[in-house]
Amino acid sequence: MTAPHRWSEETLARARDLIARYPERRSALMPLLYLAMAEEGHLTEAGMETVAELLGITPAQVLSVASFYTMYKREPVGRYLISCCTSISCHLLGSDELLAAIEDEAGVPAGETDPDRLITVESVECIGACGGAPAVQVNYETVEGVDPEAGRELVRWLRKARPEVIVADELQTLFGGRTGFDWAIPDDEGAVGPYPAFGPLGTAGRES
């Protein structure tokens, strides 16, 4: 079994903080899997063994959860993960054309990463933004009402600007169209990597 010292001290401290929030250590499994992804870019065998050791469970138990959820990536992904919804609402409003435009501009088919390890494209099931279909996420930050040309612009922008933080509101302003409804609450925090921007796991302000 791999020793936990493979992780940085900062990540281990965050892991201990997360574990302390739960009455049972094993309940911290899912957030620790995100920490493992943040530490190494994706879930490695060593990362999952570290999670198992920290939680006092077996690597097989960790893998049984990690392999069930598509958002836990066990293969390397790019710095920017573009997830294009192709479920029914988005499909009816042009997601096939949108995905094709994103794939073409990124130079990779869905499910693959470009050679620079900058952009991964994937096709996903409903991301809960059906009212603003077709919807796309970059590092799980959502933008609604995206047409194929805006999808291309989004890829070009990621390549050129290489933003440190991906913020949904900024994506919507730059590349979005019709939204499902107005959330009315400005959001200046976003994702710092290809994993969701949960508070203890990687949220940052736009200026940070």
Ligand code: FES
């Ligand atoms: S069908 Fe695409 S967000 Fe729901």
